[in-house]
Amino acid sequence: MSELQSVYSFFTIIRNLQILFMKTHQSVRSRRCNQASISFCVPHQFANYIVKMLDIANTILVGLLLLLLIVFLNENFLKARKNLAPGPLCFPFLGNLIQIAWINSKEPHLAFSRLAEVYGNIFSFQMGSVYSVVINSFELMEEYLHKPEFSDRYFNAWLAERTWHKRLGIIFAKYPEPWHQLRRFSLRSLKDFGLGKRSRMHSNIHDELFDIVSELKRSVKETNGIHSFDDYFTVSALNVVWSLLAGRRYEHSDPTLLRLTKMFKDSLESCNFGNSLPFAFPEWRNWFPDWTGMSTQRRCAKETNTFFQEFVDKRKMLGVYKIRPENLVDEFLYEIDKQMEELGADDENVFTEQQLIIVMSDFFIAGSETTSNTLAWCILHLLRNPKVQEKLQNEIDSLVPKETLLDVEHESKLHYVRATLAETHRMASIFPMMVPRAVTKDTFCGKFLIPKGTYVIGNLHAIHHERSYWKDPDNFRPERFLDESGKFRSDPRLKPFGFGKRACLGEPIAAMTLIHYLATLMQNFTFLPVPSQPLPTLSPIIGVTSAPRKFQALVKCR
Numbered sequence: 001m002s003e004l005q006s007v008y009s010f011f012t013i014i015r016n017l018q019i020l021f022m023k024t025h026q027s028v029r030s031r032r033c034n035q036a037s038i039s040f041c042v043p044h045q046f047a048n049y050i051v052k053m054l055d056i057a058n059t060i061l062v063g064l065l066l067l068l069l070i071v072f073l074n075e076n077f078l079k080a081r082k083n084l085a086p087g088p089l090c091f092p093f094l095g096n097l098i099q100i101a102w103i104n105s106k107e108p109h110l111a112f113s114r115l116a117e118v119y120g121n122i123f124s125f126q127m128g129s130v131y132s133v134v135i136n137s138f139e140l141m142e143e144y145l146h147k148p149e150f151s152d153r154y155f156n157a158w159l160a161e162r163t164w165h166k167r168l169g170i171i172f173a174k175y176p177e178p179w180h181q182l183r184r185f186s187l188r189s190l191k192d193f194g195l196g197k198r199s200r201m202h203s204n205i206h207d208e209l210f211d212i213v214s215e216l217k218r219s220v221k222e223t224n225g226i227h228s229f230d231d232y233f234t235v236s237a238l239n240v241v242w243s244l245l246a247g248r249r250y251e252h253s254d255p256t257l258l259r260l261t262k263m264f265k266d267s268l269e270s271c272n273f274g275n276s277l278p279f280a281f282p283e284w285r286n287w288f289p290d291w292t293g294m295s296t297q298r299r300c301a302k303e304t305n306t307f308f309q310e311f312v313d314k315r316k317m318l319g320v321y322k323i324r325p326e327n328l329v330d331e332f333l334y335e336i337d338k339q340m341e342e343l344g345a346d347d348e349n350v351f352t353e354q355q356l357i358i359v360m361s362d363f364f365i366a367g368s369e370t371t372s373n374t375l376a377w378c379i380l381h382l383l384r385n386p387k388v389q390e391k392l393q394n395e396i397d398s399l400v401p402k403e404t405l406l407d408v409e410h411e412s413k414l415h416y417v418r419a420t421l422a423e424t425h426r427m428a429s430i431f432p433m434m435v436p437r438a439v440t441k442d443t444f445c446g447k448f449l450i451p452k453g454t455y456v457i458g459n460l461h462a463i464h465h466e467r468s469y470w471k472d473p474d475n476f477r478p479e480r481f482l483d484e485s486g487k488f489r490s491d492p493r494l495k496p497f498g499f500g501k502r503a504c505l506g507e508p509i510a511a512m513t514l515i516h517y518l519a520t521l522m523q524n525f526t527f528l529p530v531p532s533q534p535l536p537t538l539s540p541i542i543g544v545t546s547a548p549r550k551f552q553a554l555v556k557c558r
C-alpha cells in the first residue's frame, strides 16, 4: 500500500473513531445529566477534551494528505514540464518500487523492458528516494555511456558501509579523479605482472586447469559421473586474477577462501534490486539491519577487509616492494610511500592502505563471480544443446592434439569456441543492469534532462535480447557469431563488458581465461543431462550478477 493510501486509511479510522466517540458521549450525557447533579458531569469534560484532540488530529491529517497530494502531483505531472524522462505514476515515499516488484521482482531488468514498451527507451522511475533513469536501447547506450558526464558511478551511504564510509576502490571510484589515477595504475600493474606477458598468463591459467581437470576426473569416479555445479569455478577463476594481484593462488578447497567467496556471494545476492531496500532508503540499514541484509553485508565487509589487511601487512613486513615489486599489491605499497614522500600524510592522498584494501576487494568480487558464472552458464547451455557441444569437441579435436594445452596460436583459430562464448555472454548477460552509473552534471539523454547525480541503469539484458535484432533471442545459437566461412564474427551489439571509459577493466583476463577453460573442458569431458532429471532451469538468481541456480550434470571423461 502506498504512503498516500496508508494516511488516507488512518484518517478514515480517526474520523470514524471521533464519530463513534461523539455518539456514545452524547447518549451517555443525555441519560445521566437528566438524572443527576452537575458534579456528576465532570467525566463529560474529559470526553469533550478527547473530542477536541481528535479534531486537532483530524486537521493535521488533512494537512498531511494535502501535502502528499502536492508531492504526488509535483512528481508526476510537473515531470513533463521539467523536461524529465517519462515514467510510471510515482507514489510519494516508495516511488515505483511496488510497481516494479509487481511486474517482476526476481528479474527487475525484465520489468524495465516491459516499462520501456510503454514509456520508451529512456524512462525514469523513483527507486524510493533515488531518482533513476533506465536506458534500454543499444543506440542510446552507445551514444551516451561513452560521454564523460555519464562516466561516474552511483554511490550512497549504504555502499559506503563496505569502505569505512569513504568512497574508495576502483569500481565505485569518483569520475574523473581519483578513478583516472586508479584505473591507469591498475592497467599498468596488470600488464607488468602478467597481461603483458602472455606466456605468464597462460602458465597461471594452465596451473588452474590442471587442478580443475584432475579434480573433476576424481569427482566423476567417486560419484558415478553425477557432478553438482555450485560455484564450482569460483576459486579457480579467482586464482587467475589473484596471481596477478597478489602473486599467489589458493587450493580449491582452502577453507578460508571458500568461506570468503561464499560470504561475498551471499552479500552480492542480497544486493538484488527487489530485496535491497537499503539502496533505495539508505537510512533503513541502521533501523532494520537484519531485515535489510545489512548485518550480513557488514560482517562480510569486516571479515574480508581483515583478510586483505593481513595480506598487506605480510607484504609490508617482507619489504620487497621497496626494491623489486612482485605484484600489484607491492606496486601499490610502493606508490603509497612515494606519495607520502611527495605530498606528506594528507586526507586527499589517493594511494592509501585503505584504498589498497578496497581495490583488492573490488578485484576479488570482479574476479570471482563474473568469469565463474559465465563458465557455469556455458556448461548449462551445453547440457541443453548437445549438438553445440559436439561441434565444439570436433573443432578442438581437429586443432589441439589430445593431452596438449592451448597456446596463443590456437586462441584465434578456435572460431566455434569463441562463438559459443559470445553466445553465452549474450544469453547470460552476467550484469543484466550493468554496474550503476551516475551523471556528473545536469545533462541530456535524447531530449530529456538528466539531473546531476541521477542513478543511470543500462539495461544490457534488453539489448542482448532485442527480438528485432537477434530474431530468436531465446535460442542458444553460437552460429549467429559466425560468418559464411565459419569464422568468428564479433557483433557490435554484444556488450557484456559495458561501454566507454568505465567498461570492464578485466575483459582481456576474462576473455583469455574463458577460452582456455572451455576448450580444455571440452577436450576432456562431455556434459550431459542427468537421466530421469528435468533439464536444469535457465531461470537465474539475480543479485549484482546473474548466476545460474545450482545444477547437476552427468559428466563423462573423454
Ligand code: HEM
Binding pocket: 170, 171, 172, 173, 183, 241, 362, 363, 366, 367, 368, 370, 371, 374, 430, 431, 434, 435, 437, 496, 497, 498, 499, 500, 501, 502, 503, 504, 505, 506, 507, 509, 510
Ligand atoms: C565474464 C567476465 C566479466 C564480465 C562480463 C564483466 C563485466 C563488467 C561490466 C559490465 C562492468 C561495468 C562496465 C560499465 O560500467 O560500462 C565491469 C566493470 C569492471 N570490471 Fe568486469 N567483467 C568481467 C570480469 C572481470 C574480471 C576478471 C575483472 C578483474 C580482473 C574485472 C574487473 C572490473 C573492474 C575493476 C570494473 C570497474 C571498471 C571501472 O569502473 O573503471 N571484471 N565489468
